[in-house]
Amino acid sequence: MRSYAGVLFGHLVFATICGFPVPIAFVVAYTAWREGQDWTWIPLLVALAGSVLIVVITLAFSRSQFPRITRRDRVKDDSVSYGEETLVMWAPQSPKGHPQARLVRADVLEASVVRYEPDGEATFTTYGGDYTPTEFTPLLRLRLRVHDTGEPGGSGCSDAFEITDEWRVPSLCLSAVTAGRLAVLVEPAGPGAHGKVTPLWPASALLAGTRTCRVIGLDGRLTDVTRRSGRQLQQMRISRSVGGIALAGDTIDLRRLDAHTAARYTAVAEADRISPEDRAPVTEPGEESRWIVDDLPGARAAFGSVGRRWSRRGGVLVRGRFLEMRATHTFQDHGPVLDTVLRVHPADGTPPFEAARRLTVPMDYLAVLHRTREVVLYAHPDGGSFVVDWPRTGLLAGTASSGIIAPDGRELPLTGRPDVIWSLMNLLASHGVSNPAPVLDLRRRRLNAVAGILMEAVPEVSRRIAPQGPAGCP
Template structure:
């Protein structure tokens, strides 16, 4: 992970090359001014203005590239009131409404694989106007779906479930719905071929990536996240009335039309008489549809540690994404999103929310149904927090971790193991840099911490020969 200073120096040199005419004009104008030339003052002012732009451009470019959260990013008002810790709001690209005759149903993802993703922007930022999901930045995924018609609630029972295999463009923000294995689809009975269209924002609701709460007419709040039967019924009501807005992650029945609120209230009454269990975080067979190895983004690792940063008191902290909003700017390895992050300082002070525009790796977006946690490197003075995507991706399960013991045995850690966080802190405290997901305790730098690492693993039941669940 490049430091903030190295990124700034690189951008400053780049800006100097691009705007190098400014210093030249400044020197030329100053010389002409001293020589009494009439055009000297004008050229001097122009050169000074262009030269002053060099640090400004460098600072802006560094802020765009480097994921640093500072005091200026602290959020006083999210616009929707205070968010709970388990809230996650997503503003994803909308899907086409589909024909009126189409039926809304649930589809289970049996298998998925990446077909193509080949933008031409390299590492630059590319902005599109009027299109939230341009084709070149939208991966094409081949999926096998089992469409569940028999429990769709609005079709004859004799209409059978069926399987379909096809290619779909999946907006990056919605990749976690594929990982979770639950999609909301429209089935058009008038089209025998290609009759299944995926409703991507609704799929993230059905997958449980986006949280959803209902405020009833009496003001009581009910969490319906991962209550798939109830959510499908709510989606059908929304489709019938032309859309029901989510305020943050909440639907307030007191703000709806009376007839729509009455239909939602009837669903709530039914749910109280026949409670529904929460669906799992991910449906069985996740390995057949887990795309993280095929998607771009930084690979997970235990993380790099600068000796100076560690010795001066640098630490790791944890945060959590509360909100992500799609924009029209993209990089090759992920979209640029407006995010709200809840940061938990390591000095014992209370958490704070920060609004920050970030490039979020696509492989991290694919596991948002599992976790929205993020790891931050705290500067020694405690005033700034740098998002560490390598450590974040390892903690999120994008990459699996392995520890090689001093006697050569391999200990494979389960995805999202609770041993990862203490191991990362241990290595950071002792200034042991290990950017890969394999921690080899036979190495010269890792040997001094081998005993403590093994103690952490043993305390969590991880021993040589352990097989991850």
Template sequence: MRSYARVLIGNLVLAAFAGVAGPVFLVVAYVARVEGAAWYWVAGASVVGAVGTALIPFAAVRSARQEFPRITRRDRAKVTHPAYGDETSVVWAPRSPGGVVGARLVRADVRAASLVRYDPEGGASFTTYGGDHDPAEFKATVGLTLWVHDGEDDGRGSGGREVTEEVQVPSLCLSAVTAGRLAVLVDPPDAPTPGRVTVLWPRSLLLAGTRTCRVVDLDGRVTDVTRFARRQLEQMRISRSVGGVVMDGDLIDLRRLDAATAARYAAVARDVAEQRAPVAEPGEEARRLAEFLPGEEGAFGSVPRRWSRRGGHLVLARFLSLRGRTTFQYHGPVLDTLLRVRPADGSPPYDVIRRLTVPMNYLAVLHHTRDVVLRVDPNGRSQVVDWARTNLLAGVTTAQVVAPDGRGIPLPRRSGALWPLMNLLVAHGVSNPTQVLDLREPRMHAVADAVMNLIRGAEVRLDGPLLVGDPHPVPPVASGTAGGEGAP
């Protein structure tokens, strides 16, 4: 487990090598003064040397903060306007192409997906693009087998056709592939490429349920329409026909629209027969990409003894907002994030704003969960995002417990037993930097009985594995809004 101090020292050494000219100029200034050189030569060399030397620790701190996912008090949001509800999930993805005139917006179901290639240059270093918010270099090329509905049944029947093609998927939109519902444009018969399918990635995030969607009716009533795919698709068609409807975070306010457009939205709302779509369409295993994408493998996590003995512990946070930037690393994009942290002592939750590199394998399952595991320092002044534990909890990697008698007990993805297991190991100072918890090992003897009791208790409570709940349950008729721009 890396520490912030180790990362800072490493960056300080690198910055010292890169900025060696600063100390050299200080030495030159000293020699010039001893030799009686003109005062302006001494002063000039001293100023250049002092500035260059002062930049060394500044550059080291800045690079360490960018590289190491550490959250401090300075990252706490003073006031979040507008307020975000606990179930809000806002993902600001790159815009999709508009398509040709007459193209029809329809639903496509992902029957299978496979990673074709992803190999950008740059490695672990940060790559920033000027003006290009959606570089192709940092997109995974994915082979998709789609069932494109003909536009008449919107997914209610069997009408449609199968399409197989390779597409480049923005990192923030990978979960739409795993969920299995996409919004696509189909070129009309008179177009140069009749029948061509173009995926609309931001709209696909809405259709997949990764991004929440709420509608404020003309009378002020708030309705959650997340994963009501047929209604959302019709709303997208209305938005496309009028040139785009601004979506403030996760909210469409009909009171801000012109009367004709608002009436069309209200008419769609009268369809009350639709059932909420599942979190993921059947056959998810045929389109899971998380195992093939870069990012840390899930693990129960390392536990430094000193950290554990002094009161270090874990807490959960939840992403409320993810906004793309023009900076990328090999294993994920650098995002401006808003997290809601829930302290372990039961004190009120608080929000933090932090720029983080979010692994692509985690983004591929974002429709299932937005929880993030934080390691809290014993003094409580800082937390560190623990991606190994986060990915195990999110279901990127499947966990397994080996009982003392050698029997293997697989834990389902996103099992509710994972979180208490992680906390149990931390409380006893037991490290397990893999996804397999082998209770036969001597160091596990002290926790073996407690681990087995915890797993049995989870099975008894639900007559099966205790699973993390639906990340988008039907909320009460109330909602916070999130500031920003976008179109459904």
């Protein structure tokens, strides 16, 4: 478990080495002062200015590279209201496409990572005006089933066809591939042929349920349409036909639209009221065929390391949740640098608070963002600061298979059981035990002291799993 003080000291040493003229200027100033020279103030001024610069660089680098949240990050503007299930996402814009292209749904049948090869020469890479540089945009091969409806917004018979191609997918929208639902444009083509297919990635994240969506009707009533894919497609077609409709956060307010467009939205809402649409599943069947998470960079999922001093002083793990993500011009090899808003739930029972923080978010976590937006943080013993723990966050989000091996050799799977994983994480942290792996092997000597306590945390799992024989035995 890295500490902020350790990171700060490391950057201070690095900045001092890079600014080696500063200590030399102090030596020159001291020598000149001993000899009574009139120009002593010149090297002294240079040394003082250089010292201030070293401190500023150290603090800036430490803050950018260490995901620490303090009181200064707390959101003071309460003009935006975030619900518990809200995720406002400001993603890169999609291409406009052919003006006669049809906006339809496509299901992802298979997905694989073809190439993601950033040069890795710099810790941070910043681009001017390009939110989706090729270097930091993974290339994926997708096999899609496109549900071409013939007419935009029409109700004719579906003419589905399959297509396999390679597309660059913005990292913020990777979860749409894992979820299996995309919004695509199909360009017109001749008889017996299918037109060019262009995925609309921000719209796909909306259709997949990663981004939440609400609609305020003309009567002021708020309706949540997240994962109502049929209604969302109709809304997207209306928006495209009028040149685009902006979401205020995650909400479309019909009272701010022109009368004709608002009436079209209202007609869609009325049809949904008469014949309500069921919510689409969190992820479409066959997720294992499009599980790209293992081929994307990110922090290795684990139960996490524990600082003994932190544990003895009463440090605890807490849960947070992403409420907003906004793309920036800066990228790292293992993920984009995003402007985020998180809701942190302190362990002492005090009300949760919201914090705005620029963070590098791992790409493997972004690929499962449709399933969870939770994040694990370890709190300073005094409760004054919180640090995002990406290995624990990845394990809780399910970016890797997790399990526990009982003292008698039974293997108990924990994948898909975040509450059990959370309990085990807290027990390990409270006892000062590190386990930098996604599997707890209670046969190991260092876990003997807490084996009984950990097994008590998974009694229902233990009862459901029968003892297994050696590998290769039935």
